Amino acid sequence: MRLTAKNTLLAGVLSAFGLTAILSAPVLAGGNDVVVEDAWSRASIGSNRPGVAYMTIRNTGNEAVTLTSIRTDLARMPEIHQTSTNAEGVSSMAPAGELEIAPGGFVALEPGGLHAMLMRLQRPMIEGERFTLTLIFADGAEKTVNVPIFGIAARGPES
């Protein structure tokens, strides 16, 4: 059967879609290119106060990844927040929105800056225990992190 010009065009478009789908595959696996280091959190007093978790999220892939949200069974409303301090020395906290991490780059969640704010705790965060926190990326990839809980006065991942 001879291909008409129209059919050729259609075939071309279809194969272009096919090619795109194949090229997209590694991007969909973007979560695999994310490495999380130095995750830690502080114990809570009861479950009325919001908890907090810190970590370094590193993108080892060749494509930018965008962290869109986080999930954990520990808190009903986990969200990445940003603390900032203005020229008058006043500290405030606000949702950080989506975080894009460049290829080879990283985002540090650390005291006084970005942090995973764990609102509506479902149970107290007890020193010595651990919990899982899932990072959700724009491409649908997920990365689950096992976070150790240190004391309330802990200062960093080595505590």
Add this chain to the structure above:
Amino acid sequence: MQRRRVLTFGSAGLGAIGLTLFAGWWQVDGPGAAQSDRLRPLALSDMNFRMVDHEGITVTPQSLVGRATMVFFGFTYCPDVCPTTLSDISLWLDDLGNDADELNVVFITVDSERDTVDAMADYVSYFHPAIRGWVGVSDQIAQAADDFRANYEKVPLEDGDYTMNHTASVFLFNPTGEFVSTIDYHEQREFAVPKIRRALKSGADTTS
């Protein structure tokens, strides 16, 4: 500094020198100085508020006079800045060793609704034992912040709860209750401990 400026601009003529000196005076000692973003806190003895500490004892700023004092504003539902600062303060106190015994350390809440005496007692128990937590009714908290020239604001969260924006600097006073300096949030620890030592040593005759 001004002498160097005179040398630098000497060839530019007397007018320029005069202008430079005037500009320097304006910014450092003159009316321009009052425009700096931060006002000095009052002396503790000039403050006018009354609160309750985490053991239920009535306290006033005057009760701090006689020893050097370190004050920090915050609230116990604060997940990030307050525990970080309180653990910084705990480390500074460890560094000071026995000298820490000569220091009042006060954590003043800006959250009158949630920070009761019991909530505060529970909270400060996780940090250095020298840290005293002060709680109070809203108008007394407002007066305290005013006297320290500190700011705070209640901010609703999406989940229906609220958080508090607040001044995160640590205020230092000498033993006679005069303001000495602040340790700002994120300031390096190697600067913090010498500042505290300066407040401890700053006597009745040195008010800077």
